[in-house]
Amino acid sequence: MKVGDRNFRTIWLDAADNTVVQLIDQRKLPHDFVIEDIRTPEEMATAIREMHVRGAGLIGAAAGYGLYLAALRYGDSFEEIRKAAALLAATRPTAVNLAWAIERQLKEISRGSNAEERIRRSRETAEAIANEDAASCQRIGEYGVALIRQLASKKNGQTVNVLTHCNAGWLAFVDYGSATAPIYAAHGSGLPVHVWVNETRPRGQGSKLTAWELGQEGVPHTVIADNAAGHLMQRGLVDLVLVGTDRTTYTGDVANKIGTYMKALAAADNNVPFYVALPSSSFDWQTRNGRDIPIEERSDDEVKAAEVWSNGVHHRIALAPNDSPASNFAFDVTPRHLITGLITERGICPADEISITGLFPERIAS
Numbered sequence: 001m002k003v004g005d006r007n008f009r010t011i012w013l014d015a016a017d018n019t020v021v022q023l024i025d026q027r028k029l030p031h032d033f034v035i036e037d038i039r040t041p042e043e044m045a046t047a048i049r050e051m052h053v054r055g056a057g058l059i060g061a062a063a064g065y066g067l068y069l070a071a072l073r074y075g076d077s078f079e080e081i082r083k084a085a086a087l088l089a090a091t092r093p094t095a096v097n098l099a100w101a102i103e104r105q106l107k108e109i110s111r112g113s114n115a116e117e118r119i120r121r122s123r124e125t126a127e128a129i130a131n132e133d134a135a136s137c138q139r140i141g142e143y144g145v146a147l148i149r150q151l152a153s154k155k156n157g158q159t160v161n162v163l164t165h166c167n168a169g170w171l172a173f174v175d176y177g178s179a180t181a182p183i184y185a186a187h188g189s190g191l192p193v194h195v196w197v198n199e200t201r202p203r204g205q206g207s208k209l210t211a212w213e214l215g216q217e218g219v220p221h222t223v224i225a226d227n228a229a230g231h232l233m234q235r236g237l238v239d240l241v242l243v244g245t246d247r248t249t250y251t252g253d254v255a256n257k258i259g260t261y262m263k264a265l266a267a268a269d270n271n272v273p274f275y276v277a278l279p280s281s282s283f284d285w286q287t288r289n290g291r292d293i294p295i296e297e298r299s300d301d302e303v304k305a306a307e308v309w310s311n312g313v314h315h316r317i318a319l320a321p322n323d324s325p326a327s328n329f330a331f332d333v334t335p336r337h338l339i340t341g342l343i344t345e346r347g348i349c350p351a352d353e354i355s356i357t358g359l360f361p362e363r364i365a366s
C-alpha cells in the first residue's frame, strides 16, 4: 500500500542482496519511516518480540523469512534450524500465524537433503507465505466491500461509518490488511466511507498505525479515545464494526487486541453489526474454546508510560507514578455469539463451527 507516492509491503527480500530481509520498523511510526535490515534468525526473533513488526499475518511472514535466514546460516544442520524455529516460536504467544508459518517452513525444509536444497525450499516457502498473505487479504477486501456497499445503499449513498480497533491494516500483514481491506476496496471504488479509529491503549496501534496508513491512502478517518466507542454507537454514529484477529478458534471465538470484547458488547447492545476479518492462517484448528487461547501479558511499563520516536530520538513520558503497579493483558476473547460474521478469503460466514469448517473442510481433516 501507499507510503507517500510509493507502494510498499511490510516485509521483503532485499533485491540487491538475497541474504537480507527488509522490513518497516513499526515502533517508529507515525513520525519516522525506517526500513530495517535483518540478517539472522536471532535478529528476526528480536524484531518480532520487540514489535518492530507485529500483527498476526506479518508475524507469520516474518517467522517464515526468519527460517529462510536460519537455512542460510545453518543449512547443513536441520537440528540448528529447529533451534532457530524454537527461538522464533517463543517470541509471542497469541497470534497463531506464528506457529502455522513455522510448522509449514519446517515441513518444507525437512524435505531438503542438503544445505542448498534447504535454502531453496525455505526461500520459496517464505515468499509463498508472504504472497499468500497478501492475496488472502485482497480477497477479504473483495468479499467485505459488499457489506459496505449494502450499508451505503441502505443509507441512500450517505457515508458509511466503520469503527475499527487496533491495527488490522496492511501494517499487520504483508499488504492490504484484513479489517482494512474492505475499507480500501470501498474507498477505491468511490463508496463514501469514514473510519472511527480506536486509539488502542497501551501501545497505540490505532492512533499510531491505523490512522497513519489510512491517511497515506486518503481514507477519511477520525481517531477516538478507546472509551468513546460505546457512546458513538448509542448515538447511531457507527454503521459497522470491523476488526481483525490474532487467533480464532474453529468454533468462532475471536482473540484480538485488548478492548475488542467491550466493543463487541457495545455493538450487540446497539444492534451494530460486528464483523471479524481474517485469513485462514489465523484460525486455530486445534482449540475449541476461546478460553484456552494463550493471552500475552506484556511489560507494565507499556501501561505506565507513553513512548514515541521522532527524528530518530526515543521519547518516554511517564503517565503513572513509578511505584504504582500496572497490568498489561495484550488480548481478550470475544465469544462467538457476539459476532455477526467472519470475512475470510473464501467468503463471509457466521462464527460457528459448522460454517467455518464448511468453508475450510481440508483444514479440519489435517
Ligand code: MRU
Binding pocket: 054, 055, 056, 057, 165, 166, 167, 168, 169, 172, 178, 205, 243, 244, 245, 246, 256, 257, 258, 330
Ligand atoms: O500486539 P499486536 O500489535 O501484534 O496486535 C495485533 C493486532 O494488531 C490486533 O490484535 C489486530 O487487530 C489483529 S492482527 C491482524
